[in-house]
Amino acid sequence: MVKSNFRFFFGSFLVFISLVVAINIWVNPYSFYGLNSIGNPVTHNDRLSKSVFFENHKLETEAIFLGSSNSMRFYPEWIEDEFNLKAYNFGVFQASVEDFYCLINYILEKNPNDLKLVFFNLDDWNFAQSEQNSFDIWHPANNRLSSVEYLAKYLRGYNLFTYKLAKYKTAISYDQFGESINNIFQSAFKPYIISTQNVFHENGVRKNYTNRDRENVTQLAEDGNYNVTEYLKKRIELLKTFPGAGKLESHEFFKEFSNQRLELFEELISILNENDVKIIINIMPIQPYEQSIVEKETNYLERVSFMENWLNNLKEQHRNILLIKNNSKIENFNGYENHFFDAIHPTSVNSKLMFESILKELPKDAI
Amino acid sequence: MLFNSLGFILFFLPLTLFIWFRLKRRDDKFLFLTLASLFFYGYWDYRFVSLMLVSIFIDYWCGVKISKAKLKGQISKSKHWMLGSVISNLTILGVFKYYDFFIDSLTIIFAENTIATYRLDIILPVGISFYTFQSMSYSIDLYRNDATKVRNLLHFSAYVSMFPQLIAGPIVRYKEIASQFSNNTFSLSYSRLYEGFTFFIIGLFKKLVVADYFAQYSDLYFNEVIEPNFISSWIGAFSYAFQIFFDFSAYSEMAVGIGLMLGFNFPKNFNRPYIAKSFSDFWRRWHITLSEFLRDNLYIPLGGNKNGKINTYFNIFITMLLGGLWHGASSLFLIWGALHGFYLLIERAIKPSFEGINKYFYSILVFLLVCIAWVFFRSTNIDFAFLTIKAMFAQPLIWFELGSYKAIGLDFPLVFRFAGGLKHIFIVFAMMFSIWFIPSTYNLINKFSSKVGAIILGLIFGYLILIIQKPSPFIYFQF
Numbered sequence: 121m122v123k124s125n126f127r128f129f130f131g132s133f134l135v136f137i138s139l140v141v142a143i144n145i146w147v148n149p150y151s152f153y154g155l156n157s158i159g160n161p162v163t164h165n166d167r168l169s170k171s172v173f174f175e176n177h178k179l180e181t182e183a184i185f186l187g188s189s190n191s192m193r194f195y196p197e198w199i200e201d202e203f204n205l206k207a208y209n210f211g212v213f214q215a216s217v218e219d220f221y222c223l224i225n226y227i228l229e230k231n232p233n234d235l236k237l238v239f240f241n242l243d244d245w246n247f248a249q250s251e252q253n254s255f256d257i258w259h260p261a262n263n264r265l266s267s268v269e270y271l272a273k274y275l276r277g278y279n280l281f282t283y284k285l286a287k288y289k290t291a292i293s294y295d296q297f298g299e300s301i302n303n304i305f306q307s308a309f310k311p312y313i314i315s316t317q318n319v320f321h322e323n324g325v326r327k328n329y330t331n332r333d334r335e336n337v338t339q340l341a342e343d344g345n346y347n348v349t350e351y352l353k354k355r356i357e358l359l360k361t362f363p364g365a366g367k368l369e370s371h372e373f374f375k376e377f378s379n380q381r382l383e384l385f386e387e388l389i390s391i392l393n394e395n396d397v398k399i400i401i402n403i404m405p406i407q408p409y410e411q412s413i414v415e416k417e418t419n420y421l422e423r424v425s426f427m428e429n430w431l432n433n434l435k436e437q438h439r440n441i442l443l444i445k446n447n448s449k450i451e452n453f454n455g456y457e458n459h460f461f462d463a464i465h466p467t468s469v470n471s472k473l474m475f476e477s478i479l480k481e482l483p484k485d486a487i
Numbered sequence: 488m489l490f491n492s493l494g495f496i497l498f499f500l501p502l503t504l505f506i507w508f509r510l511k512r513r514d515d516k517f518l519f520l521t522l523a524s525l526f527f528y529g530y531w532d533y534r535f536v537s538l539m540l541v542s543i544f545i546d547y548w549c550g551v552k553i554s555k556a557k558l559k560g561q562i563s564k565s566k567h568w569m570l571g572s573v574i575s576n577l578t579i580l581g582v583f584k585y586y587d588f589f590i591d592s593l594t595i596i597f598a599e600n601t602i603a604t605y606r607l608d609i610i611l612p613v614g615i616s617f618y619t620f621q622s623m624s625y626s627i628d629l630y631r632n633d634a635t636k637v638r639n640l641l642h643f644s645a646y647v648s649m650f651p652q653l654i655a656g657p658i659v660r661y662k663e664i665a666s667q668f669s670n671n672t673f674s675l676s677y678s679r680l681y682e683g684f685t686f687f688i689i690g691l692f693k694k695l696v697v698a699d700y701f702a703q704y705s706d707l708y709f710n711e712v713i714e715p716n717f718i719s720s721w722i723g724a725f726s727y728a729f730q731i732f733f734d735f736s737a738y739s740e741m742a743v744g745i746g747l748m749l750g751f752n753f754p755k756n757f758n759r760p761y762i763a764k765s766f767s768d769f770w771r772r773w774h775i776t777l778s779e780f781l782r783d784n785l786y787i788p789l790g791g792n793k794n795g796k797i798n799t800y801f802n803i804f805i806t807m808l809l810g811g812l813w814h815g816a817s818s819l820f821l822i823w824g825a826l827h828g829f830y831l832l833i834e835r836a837i838k839p840s841f842e843g844i845n846k847y848f849y850s851i852l853v854f855l856l857v858c859i860a861w862v863f864f865r866s867t868n869i870d871f872a873f874l875t876i877k878a879m880f881a882q883p884l885i886w887f888e889l890g891s892y893k894a895i896g897l898d899f900p901l902v903f904r905f906a907g908g909l910k911h912i913f914i915v916f917a918m919m920f921s922i923w924f925i926p927s928t929y930n931l932i933n934k935f936s937s938k939v940g941a942i943i944l945g946l947i948f949g950y951l952i953l954i955i956q957k958p959s960p961f962i963y964f965q966f
Contacts, residue, residue: 123677125941129684132945133952140953294953 137292144291149299152267152287166212167219168268170324171226174208180234183207185324186223187241188215190404192326193461193468194241198475203487205236209324214371216246217381221388222271228395237487238392240401241474244423247381248374276384348458349409355463356413372406372414377423386434393440398487401431401444402474407460408450424448442486445478453477488530490687490741491694492958499527503650504748508675516673517645520749524650528614535612538579539648545575546622547643553629554636565630572626576619583609584616588816613964614654616813620780622647625661627784634662642668651745655738655963657756658776664751672750679747685935686744688944689928691951693737699959701730704911709865715878718912720862723875725915727865728858731962732761735774738961740928755929761854761922764846765838766830769853781810800835804828814864819872823864830856854919 145153151168174181182205185194189211196207212219227235266272269283290296319327392399403424406414414420428446435441447453453474459467488495503523510516529536549572556565587606594602625643628634637643652659672679708723739756746753756775763769770778786806792799811824859876866872935944
């Protein structure tokens with residue numbers, strides 16, 4: 121009797137685990153096993169879908185915007201009108217230097233002679249010291265780059281075995297299973313409002329969709345009429361009282377730069393130099409009220425100053441860096457404090473102002 | 488190594504069981520169990536393995552001396568050896584756990600910063616409070632004629648270092664397990680193995696699903712809130728009350744389960760404490776093995792209830808105070824212990840006038856007061872603990888403030904989501920209601936003895952394997 125209980129126990133255990141693995145691979149919520157067919161949240165597969173987009177449209181891209189979600193409202197048309205170069209916005213969510221490195225290597229491999237200009241929109245946290253351990257680096261939920269093998273292959277330390285092991289290990293995980301179930305329900309009852317086609321235009325620009333709509337916080341669209349500072353102040357008041365309330369974006373609350381990431385960026389600049397690709401670097405702003413908090417609680421000013429000096433040193437070594445513009449404060453480009461949608465991301469209005477401030481300082485006929 | 492880690496569940500435990508059942512000779516089994524336990528302990532920090540070995544050798548040696556003295560009828564000599572064992576263990580505990588607290592207290596009392604330079608800044612060896620108590624219980628039980636001398640050092644080292652309950656109990660006193668070292672339960676028995684697995688999986692479920700769920704909110708509350716209010720303070724206190732109960736009882740039941748798999752019967756450590764009918768009943772249901780240890784080795788030797796009311800009150804208070812201090816070298820634990828001592832005193836003093844009170848009402852009152860005491864146990868500093876208590880009682884409700892949040896686009900439900908969410912508040916109240924109806928694990932075990940029960944257990948185990956990503960340590964590891 122007890123022996124047969126063991127059989128039933130292990131039998132049901134194995135059937136359950138096998139079912140989970142099968143569902144995870146079929147639904148494929150992180151696009152870890154290729155593009156999935158039922159649609160999934162863009163934040164899980166933006167690297168893959170944007171690169172597929174890039175490839176499918178055979179854009180023969182000559183210029184790209186690179187950066188985090190903060191750079192997603194920079195329109196490629198601005199470059200096309202100004203410099204007559206075909207452009208694409210390759211901004212990805214929670215970007216890190218590794219993303220820039222892999223994306224550029226990928227583009228250079230695809231279109232070796234086309235790329236003429238890279239317009240970096242850098243946030244200081246792109247270079248932050250990461251606490252990810254070796255498992256997390258290959259975990260698609262924590263590092264979205266790792267879901268795309270043809271991008272991840274450029275990463276240092278990449279090897280096929282580790283990659284495949286991580287890929288199938290996550291198939292036996294609850295977070296992937298939870299996402300799978302979520303995907304099934306979402307696609308069964310309504311179209312995925314945050315799937316790739318709903319979030320990005322064909323040129324890679326993010327549509328006017330705000331994350332906070334999901335949280336019933338409306339009026340944060342980018343019309344600039346919403347009082348973002350007041351909203352952030354209230355969130356901070358709530359934070360003091362209610363756990364988890366109105367937490368500010370955590371990206372900025374880091375202390376150190378990662379030497380590895382700084383080195384990787386230097387290597388990337390050298391690669392671009394060798395390929396005769398021109399570079400413009402724009403240091404991105406934070407919403408002024410949030411910036412005042414970040415300045416109070418972290419070494420933000422010190423970090424930005426270090427970053428500016430380090431980039432200027434790089435500029436001296438590499439002739440292809442045309443301009444470094446520190447737009448970390450909105451005054452530097454005459455920006456608006458309410459033109460931050462989701463209370464975080466510069467709207468197209470602030471983005472355009474940044475772009476124009478760069479044009480003003482760019483030497484004539486530089487490109 | 489944590490019970491709730493894949494390394495333990497998928498590698499250490501199966502391998503240990505496999506070798507344990509393959510070994511034929513009892514002494515080989517105990518040698519292997521000692522080595523496996525030392526590996527288990529050393530996996531956390533190998534440097535402290537030697538400390539445990541010192542404790543083992545001292546108590547084994549004292550045990551030999553106590554037995555010899557007893558054989559010769561030298562009672563006072565045996566008492567000296569027993570005291571030697573107790574003092575040695577308390578010295579180890581004192582140096583590693585309380586020395587820095589003592590220095591810090593002197594620094595504050597004399598307002599003299601130079602005293603602080605005498606701090607040792609030693610890392611607290613995990614489980615030290617448990618294994619030192621367990622180890623010295625041998626000498627005490629021998630001295631009191633409650634147990635006979637252990638057969639050899641192997642048996643004794645296996646008893647002290649036994650990995651299932653090494654880190655966080657239950658505190659297995661030697662007299663409770665002595666006879667088991669010579670019984671025939673160490674060969675493979677499917678029924679014991681299955682029962683042990685069931686205990687282990689129920690414990691794992693309690694830890695991963697229930698305790699870790701409540702931990703999310705209580706950690707947020709106690710680590711991040713700056714200005715507690717009425718709702719967040721009560722929900723924070725309730726959440727921690729459930730977290731610590733499910734966390735600690737989970738560990739105890741997993742230990743009992745592993746013990747059963749190996750062939751040992753460990754004592755019960757919890758018996759639905761939150762439905763206790765009184766404070767004294769609470770302490771008969773919560774961390775039972777510690778309560779019994781303190782009763783037999785502190786409260787009764789102090790005189791118990793035999794020397795009049797005042798002495799009884801004093802003995803209760805001192806026992807609870809030291810019980811609080813046992814948990815950690817901090818004034819917050821002292822306050823927690825003192826508060827429980829105070830509850831017991833009041834209950835004892837005015838109990839007669841409580842007789843007309845509805846027993847359910849009194850039981851709820853006991854639960855609420857226990858939750859208030861948990862605030863001191865969990866808070867990271869005294870100021871926050873008192874802020875929380877103030878918010879629980881002295882702060883007006885915050886309903887009227889909600890309108891202003893709505894004005895900035897944060898609607899009503901969103902505010903509650905920030906407070907841990909309506910879902911969380913509902914779960915807290917649902918849990919308060921269900922503690923009256925959820926049977927204890929000891930009664931739940933039988934439900935899994937059928938084929939359907941086995942299938943359900945397998946599915947639960949599968950689910951638990953899925954949700955283990957980064958195992959969180961058990962709360963009682965720090966003690």
